Amino acid sequence: MFNLRKIEPVFADDDYGFTKALLAYINGESDRFPEKEKVDYILERAYQKNSVADQQIIQHTLFIIYQSLLAHPLSAPAARQYDSNLLEIKDKIECCWLDNEFSGLSIPQEVESSAHYGDFLKTVWHKHRASHHPVFEFLEKDASVEQLYYFFKSDSALNLIFFDLVAYTLIGSQPETRGTISENLWDEIGHGDNVFTHVNLYKDVLARQDITLPENHYVDMYGVEALAGHNAFMLGSVNRKHYYKLLGVMAMTEVLDPPQYEKLVNGCLRLGLIDRDVKYYTEHITIDIKHGDDWLYNVIDVIAEKYPETRKEFYIGCLLRLRTAERYYDQLMGKMNTLK
Ligand SMILES: [Fe+2]
Ligand SMILES: [Fe+2]
Numbered sequence: 313m314f315n316l317r318k319i320e321p322v323f324a325d326d327d328y329g330f331t332k333a334l335l336a337y338i339n340g341e342s343d344r345f346p347e348k349e350k351v352d353y354i355l356e357r358a359y360q361k362n363s364v365a366d367q368q369i370i371q372h373t374l375f376i377i378y379q380s381l382l383a384h385p386l387s388a389p390a391a392r393q394y395d396s397n398l399l400e401i402k403d404k405i406e407c408c409w410l411d412n413e414f415s416g417l418s419i420p421q422e423v424e425s426s427a428h429y430g431d432f433l434k435t436v437w438h439k440h441r442a443s444h445h446p447v448f449e450f451l452e453k454d455a456s457v458e459q460l461y462y463f464f465k466s467d468s469a470l471n472l473i474f475f476d477l478v479a480y481t482l483i484g485s486q487p488e489t490r491g492t493i494s495e496n497l498w499d500e501i502g503h504g505d506n507v508f509t510h511v512n513l514y515k516d517v518l519a520r521q522d523i524t525l526p527e528n529h530y531v532d533m534y535g536v537e538a539l540a541g542h543n544a545f546m547l548g549s550v551n552r553k554h555y556y557k558l559l560g561v562m563a564m565t566e567v568l569d570p571p572q573y574e575k576l577v578n579g580c581l582r583l584g585l586i587d588r589d590v591k592y593y594t595e596h597i598t599i600d601i602k603h604g605d606d607w608l609y610n611v612i613d614v615i616a617e618k619y620p621e622t623r624k625e626f627y628i629g630c631l632l633r634l635r636t637a638e639r640y641y642d643q644l645m646g647k648m649n650t651l652k
Pocket of ligand 2: 566599600603
């Protein structure tokens with residue numbers, strides 16, 4: 313979501329009154345920043361004591377701060393873009409999250425040594441459970457229309473912001489990679505045809521099923537897993553130091569899509585939807601094969617060759633995407649199982 317004058321939160325109430333106070337501050341309704349000790353306390357519970365409820369508050373805090381960075385330029389949230397209080401908690405949360413996610417990670421020796429790094433990263437994708445997650449098999453063979461619509465709604469927010477996420481990869485990019493990235497962006501914007509922008513193709517998927525798109529793009533369906541998945545993109549988009557991670561996140565996103573969307577489209581056709589209904593997904597079955605290869609071979613390999621110290625960052629970005637996607641798919645599967 314972007315160009316909003318006020319933050320669209322997933323929830324406003326938590327046990328600490330923290331989210332409500334933070335929202336009031338970001339939205340310019342209050343000049344009192346919530347007590348910072350609260351963030352420390354919630355962070356400790358989230359990542360030292362593994363409290364999922366607190367992880368949700370933390371990821372949601374990051375989510376609303378990131379959302380404020382794309383708010384309407386004349387809005388209160390935009391005016392607070394570089395507010396030192398917000399930057400302080402944003403940095404703190406990002407550090408704790410990444411520390412927790414990757415503590416004890418052993419980096420495979422191929423990260424340093426592989427001559428064909430893009431190919432190695434493809435094996436990382438291929439071996440990861442996210443690449444063959446049962447949720448897509450379920451959508452293909454067993455899901456009901458209601459379960460499929462739940463998937464569509466849940467898929468909305470990220471698909472509808474994807475142009476902006478790709479655009480973030482272009483700023484400060486390595487000059488040799490700019491043609492490839494621009495081509496990807498050009499695809500996202502439907503080669504200049506407004507009907508075929510990927511955002512509009514996705515809106516069409518919803519409209520053709522009479523699914524109304526609320527202003528919050530269904531983020532109220534987001535649990536901690538979806539929030540973290542969304543944040544994984546924004547983390548690299550808005551922090552220069554995580555730029556290479558963002559490219560890893562992008563590469564894995566593009567390689568994940570084609571085989572999963574093939575299953576999803578089969579499921580849609582099984583349930584009586586027609587090709588015309590799922591143009592967004594069929595388009596991505598083919599185009600994302602090229603995008604995936606482009607990120608891996610024409611962007612990541614080019615940078616890794618020139619700056620070998622970037623390899624670990626790409627690897628961590630890839631893992632961040634695969635891990636957050638896996639948890640999100642698990643959560644989605646669990647949720648869909650509770651529906652008929
Ligand atoms: Fe796309
Ligand atoms: Fe793509």
